[in-house]
Amino acid sequence: MAVDVPALAGPPGRRARLRLSALLWRRPWLKALGLLSPPLAAFLLVYVGALVVLFISSFWTVDSFTGKIVHHWTLSNYRQIFDTSQPYLRIAGRTVGIAAAVTVTDAVLAFPLGYFMARFARPRVRTLLFVMVLLPLWSSYLVRIYAWRTILAHDGAINWALNGLGLPDQNIAYTNWAMWIVFSYVWLPFMVLPVYAALERIPDSYLEASADMGARNIRTLRSIILPLALPGIVAGSIFTFSLTLGDFITPLLVGGPSSSFIGNVVYDFIGINANIPFAAAFAVIPVMVMAVYLLIARRLGAFEAL
Amino acid sequence: MIRIRRVHVLAAVVAAALCVPAAGIGSGKGLPTKIGKGEGALNVIEWAAYTDPSFAKKFEQQTGCKIHRKDAGSSNEMVALMRSGGGGGGGQYDLVSASGDASLRLIFGGDVQPINVNLIPSWKQFLSIFKSPAHNTVDGSHYGVSVQWGPNTLIYNTKQVKPAPTTWGAIYSKTYKGKITVPNNPIQIADAALYLMKTQPKLGIKDPYELTKPQLDAATKLLQQQKPLLKRYWNSATDEIADFKNGDVVIGAGWPYQTLQLKAANAPVAETIPREGATGWADTWMLAKRAPHPNCAYKWMAYVTTPQVEAKQALVFGETPVNPKACPYMNKIQKGSCAAYHLNQPLSYYKTIHFWKTPVPQCGWQKSNSCMDYNAWQQAWTQVTG
Numbered sequence: 160m161a162v163d164v165p166a167l168a169g170p171p172g173r174r175a176r177l178r179l180s181a182l183l184w185r186r187p188w189l190k191a192l193g194l195l196s197p198p199l200a201a202f203l204l205v206y207v208g209a210l211v212v213l214f215i216s217s218f219w220t221v222d223s224f225t226g227k228i229v230h231h232w233t234l235s236n237y238r239q240i241f242d243t244s245q246p247y248l249r250i251a252g253r254t255v256g257i258a259a260a261v262t263v264t265d266a267v268l269a270f271p272l273g274y275f276m277a278r279f280a281r282p283r284v285r286t287l288l289f290v291m292v293l294l295p296l297w298s299s300y301l302v303r304i305y306a307w308r309t310i311l312a313h314d315g316a317i318n319w320a321l322n323g324l325g326l327p328d329q330n331i332a333y334t335n336w337a338m339w340i341v342f343s344y345v346w347l348p349f350m351v352l353p354v355y356a357a358l359e360r361i362p363d364s365y366l367e368a369s370a371d372m373g374a375r376n377i378r379t380l381r382s383i384i385l386p387l388a389l390p391g392i393v394a395g396s397i398f399t400f401s402l403t404l405g406d407f408i409t410p411l412l413v414g415g416p417s418s419s420f421i422g423n424v425v426y427d428f429i430g431i432n433a434n435i436p437f438a439a440a441f442a443v444i445p446v447m448v449m450a451v452y453l454l455i456a457r458r459l460g461a462f463e464a465l
Numbered sequence: 466m467i468r469i470r471r472v473h474v475l476a477a478v479v480a481a482a483l484c485v486p487a488a489g490i491g492s493g494k495g496l497p498t499k500i501g502k503g504e505g506a507l508n509v510i511e512w513a514a515y516t517d518p519s520f521a522k523k524f525e526q527q528t529g530c531k532i533h534r535k536d537a538g539s540s541n542e543m544v545a546l547m548r549s550g551g552g553g554g555g556g557q558y559d560l561v562s563a564s565g566d567a568s569l570r571l572i573f574g575g576d577v578q579p580i581n582v583n584l585i586p587s588w589k590q591f592l593s594i595f596k597s598p599a600h601n602t603v604d605g606s607h608y609g610v611s612v613q614w615g616p617n618t619l620i621y622n623t624k625q626v627k628p629a630p631t632t633w634g635a636i637y638s639k640t641y642k643g644k645i646t647v648p649n650n651p652i653q654i655a656d657a658a659l660y661l662m663k664t665q666p667k668l669g670i671k672d673p674y675e676l677t678k679p680q681l682d683a684a685t686k687l688l689q690q691q692k693p694l695l696k697r698y699w700n701s702a703t704d705e706i707a708d709f710k711n712g713d714v715v716i717g718a719g720w721p722y723q724t725l726q727l728k729a730a731n732a733p734v735a736e737t738i739p740r741e742g743a744t745g746w747a748d749t750w751m752l753a754k755r756a757p758h759p760n761c762a763y764k765w766m767a768y769v770t771t772p773q774v775e776a777k778q779a780l781v782f783g784e785t786p787v788n789p790k791a792c793p794y795m796n797k798i799q800k801g802s803c804a805a806y807h808l809n810q811p812l813s814y815y816k817t818i819h820f821w822k823t824p825v826p827q828c829g830w831q832k833s834n835s836c837m838d839y840n841a842w843q844q845a846w847t848q849v850t851g
Contacts, residue, residue: 314712
């Protein structure tokens with residue numbers, strides 16, 4: 160008490176503040192609670208809450224006459240999705256397949272670029288390369304997709320170049336190939352950055368030690384660099400894979416007659432008859448795919464590289 | 466005592482003020498008998514340019530109803546917007562310019578309310594088929610007022626497609642394989658059904674929007690056979706215009722709007738209504754059930770259907786008025802446009818157009834509930850395109 164008396168002197172506002180700070184000092188858990196509760200509440204309410212509502216509504220149905228949701232538990236949405244005579248498994252397979260192809264492509268493209276930036280490039284060149292990798296992100300995603308449309312079109316830059324070389328026209332526009340190219344392009348920066356970060360972290364001494372022990376370049380790459388860069392590649396792949404998995408604009412703009420993604424089906428079903436339960440059930444599929452993907456990524460150490 | 470009394474007076478004034486906007490249009494069962502004073506605002510869900518300032522500015526000046534627009538990209542988006550915020554327009558929107566593939570969904574979903582067409586003076590001038598069409602009038606109740614329409618035509622490149630096509634068979638045959646485009650819309654099933662109605666009479670299709678299970682399956686099969694012949698399904702009018710312009714497609718289904726835009730850009734295209742007839746869309750301004758500004762909404766419906774405004778809107782958007790009195794005004798703005806948009810055609814021409822309506826289980830021609838609803842159409846469409 161004797162210690163508290165001088166501290167509690169002074170104007171009432173200052174006294175209250177001092178008392179509060181003393182309380183927080185004596186009870187550290189109160190401090191933690193105060194700091195964490197706003198983000199935690201947002202996380203639980205907005206993020207987890209939305210996912211829970213999504214999951215619950217996927218077990219409801221819609222009255223086809225009025226379009227109102229019927230709160231009656233049923234597995235019929237899932238039964239329809241997993242029915243092989245229906246197109247939904249094919250669409251999910253296409254979505255996951257293209258997402259995987261885009262991820263592999265971006266990893267193959269990003270690794271040499273990241274390696275050059277991390278180990279060979281001088282600071283000035285490195286800055287320039289960084290700017291060039293990030294520059295496309297300054298323009299709208301839509302503008303870049305439309306730009307690709309003109310490049311790939313029947314009378315676009317690709318066919319113009321092919322004709323100039325005396326080669327026949329290619330029909331790339333509005334195919335799954337076009338989607339693969341465009342996705343690989345738009346998500347590439349998200350792979351380059353973590354790969355670069357992982358490669359930059361490898362100490363030079365490791366490579367020298369490897370050389371001292373007689374390993375050639377290929378052996379060093381295989382046994383030292385790749386294993387140490389793997390978490391970075393996996394971290395980048397989380398971005399490229401999940402971004403492709405959830406996209407529905409690129410299939411609309413550059414896709415062909417068989418290019419629907421999960422997102423397109425979800426969008427269509429919400430618009431028509433407001434069949435939100437079915438859309439929710441189909442949207443659970445990418446959530447599950449991502450959950451499995453993240454579990455594997457964690458085992459490969461991706462979260463240490465983020 | 467004085468203070469309490471003052472509070473009472475204040476409450477009464479507030480209550481009265483709240484009642485005033487609803488006074489002109491009686492909310493509830495009875496339809497209004499006159500249009501009251503405007504509420505100063507009008508919130509619409511519309512196709513882009515449906516409240517184009519070139520004709521809407523004058524309305525705003527005359528009535529004091531300031532228009533707030535929400536452009537929708539598709540019929541599905543319109544329905545979704547009307548159903549957001551608890552349905553009926555969410556207490557936010559007053560009017561929606563719904564096409565025939567959305568209007569019955571809104572009516573049966575309880576999102577729109579009946580209107581008194583006697584308050585729309587131009588309604589009596591409409592072509593008879595647009596006064597009480599099946600896509601906006603149910604059991605004698607009008608859920609809105611028809612505004613404009615257009616056919617779904619066969620567009621083709623006059624240099625590449627010779628001779629000029631006369632049948633929808635052109636987009637189901639291998640002749641132009643890889644250079645065909647059709648809309649990405651479940652209502653496209655009706656186009657296939659219309660073709661089957663004329664070419665395979667034994668399926669017994671009476672109405673391309675009222676299909677039984679075997680009939681829907683037959684149409685789905687035709688569309689599945691068509692799919693490998695397509696360049697793509699188009700998602701927006703600009704998409705189709707670009708594809709015709711750069712030569713990616715040479716023939717496909719579209720609207721007069723696309724043809725006009727392409728011709729304006731000097732592309733070698735023409736359009737035709739093939740011998741099987743065509744489907745068509747007709748748009749309706751529908752009144753939201755929970756419209757906050759019903760008087761302004763009525764004023765707009767009355768204004769937009771007058772011949773002068775109908776003519777202006779038709780030429781802004783590339784569509785045909787439902788009010789034939791608009792004909793001279795169209796010609797005044799653009800010579801020969803009344804005939805170009807088929808407004809001077811006899812009723813027999815309109816009989817070849819099958820107007821979009823939402824597929825519902827009740828079949829008029831079968832007097833039963835055995836038809837496939839729009840949900841089934843959507844699933845069939847996903848089956849085809851997925």
